[in-house]
Amino acid sequence: MEFLMASLVGILFASALYMMLRRSIVKLVIGLVLLSNAANLLIFTASGLGSGQPPLIPPGADVPVGAVSDPLAQALILTAIVIGFGVLAFAVVLIHRAYEVVGADDMDQMKDTDT
């Protein structure tokens, strides 16, 4: 399972970078989405995989019974997803504006600031 997840993370990173290197700005956005998903999945995998062990404390007890999965990693991912949502919403607005101003969905048209 770990191997599978690790491969998936790798594939996600690779496709994210591939998309970011394309000329189209829309594909750049897709690349950014994939990138944040890859990072989140990596946290999920790195914190240990397991199933059927919800980190819940039964009523009346003070500590969970038996082994539970790590809730902190999930909290981290949740936070990262929320932040990613905010940043991405902004990026979409930005790219929409850029598309209007430049008039093309093409990174090669955006060389004004490079020289």
Place this chain on the structure above:
Amino acid sequence: MRMHSLILRTAGHFLLPLLILFSLWLLLRGHNEPGGGFIGGLVAAAAIALYLFTMDLQAARKALWVDPRNLIGIGLTLAVLSAIPGAVLHGQPFFTSQWWPMTLPLLGEVKLSTPLIFDIGVYLVVIGSVLTIVLFLAEAEE
């Protein structure tokens, strides 16, 4: 952004109060159970956006009666202010939770607390920022 669909318009009208109630329920149960300000705010913002889809931009702005940016400001202020009571009253670190349980007529026992204030702030910020972005994109379309 206007969509001329009778079904959408009718559904939007009916769903809006229901979904707002649902979002408030999510907000209030959030302290101990799944829910909270963020998800409640998203539900509310989605409901309002659905409602606004049936109007053009000016009618939408008018129907909102408050600018979404003000919502962000008020929400953020509430969230930041919720840090202060514990520090001022008891000299504890900022953001230490304060609980004021009380019995109200009709409602029974109610626990007011600074986490609740924080969550309401988050709720308002989320509604405000999602609507700001939606209105901005709609404006850009026109």
Place this chain on the structure above:
Amino acid sequence: MSHVVALPVLIPLLAGSISLIFWRSHSAQRWIGVIANAALLVASLWLLRETWVHGHLVMHMGNWPAPFGIVLVSDLLAAIMIVLTGITGLATALFSLSSIPREQERFGYYPLLHLLLAGVAGAFLTGDIFNLYVWFEVMLVASFALLILGGERAQMEGAIKYVTLNLLSSALFLTAIGLLYGVAGTLNMADLAVKLAEVPPEQSGLLTVIAMLFMIAFGIKAAAFPLFFWLPASYHTPQVAVSALFAGLLTKVGVYSLFRFFTLIFDQDVAFTHEILLWMAVLTMLSGVLGAAAQYEFRRILSFHSISQIGYMILGLALFTPLALVGGIIYIVHHSIVKASLFQISGLVYRLRGTYELKGLGGLFRSHPWLSILFLIAALSLAGMPPLSGFMAKFIIVRAGLEAGAWVAVFFALLVGLLTLYSMLKIWNEVFWKAGPETQHEVPTRGQSPRLTYYYLPIALFAVMTILLGVAIQPIYEIAERSASQLLDTRGYIEAVLGVQP
């Protein structure tokens, strides 16, 4: 426990949200901006004093004990950075009073400014790496929005590069956090320092990989070689007050994070990691200054110089001796002041002449001698001429390099100093000394206040500071020296956060 630790974060947050409530009233926002930033400066000086007296200040947010809750920690390095935040914030708020066009205030300039400062202060003070990530994102969102305020084509293009590279850096940062959490099972910096010391040797390779991921992530934020190219593409495009704030403060957050991580957490394999930092520093210095030599636009030259100066700060960290760290810290202070001031001067020149192109400028020494002198002070300080702050900062770093036997780095540090002088003299000749061009550019004053007082005020204050830093270095040197010893001996930090270790 002292509440002053959280004030530098709470003041801008509260100011930002209040100015959002008043977002219709521009004058209210302006004055909230000045008052809140003055309060921030006062709070930061108070924080520095308290930290100087007590060594470390810690606040467990929400009263959750470390390492489970989020802590705010102020050691001397963080306190110095917070003071810089206060200084730059106040200067920017004053400068904005007359330089930001009214129609851009409408798009939330002031709330974004406060949010950015809150993010920066949070990043300096937090003692938790995931919280650091959150502050980075707060900062980034605010800086994205400030960058495109105005919506011109160059701004959009610059912003796309800025956004992409910075999101890549955030993703790498997050990846590194995930891996580190997998290894150590904690996110608290002090706790990490303890846990990583106990990591078995067969896992040390993995630790080095994680350290490199952090280095790349912060290197992008700090605009270090080889991933600096988002900076010259974007820093010359926004409102000049924003440029000054970014160059003075924002890239320093990346440098600060490198300082924090590669003294407190990753000091297991100094020979490897700090050797890489050393070459990164040298190449950053060199590529920045060579890039600047090819430019003929005021703000682009300054942007490229920002990169080369970042190299000196990283060099201070890479040498990893007490004296070098002192030099690095003083360099950060010096550069914040001088670079913000130079950008503000470029804005004033634009205001007077209507262009940033060196070709279209000239004759300012004749018409505005005082401005020319202010520029000369800042420029010579940047190049490292005595008796200004740049000389002291460079002198300490070079001396530390000589003591450490890093001859190549010292050679390049001196060479880059010379080339910086060349660049600054180029601006001096073209903008101030040579005769003015026959055709005058149209000066755009639309929506700006006619008064120039608020342009001159922060620039003059910065000039006084750089002279004072050069002439009376002793107090700052003592603070930096103690800060460096705190960085090298991490026990104080760990004990302050976690309590005395058994």
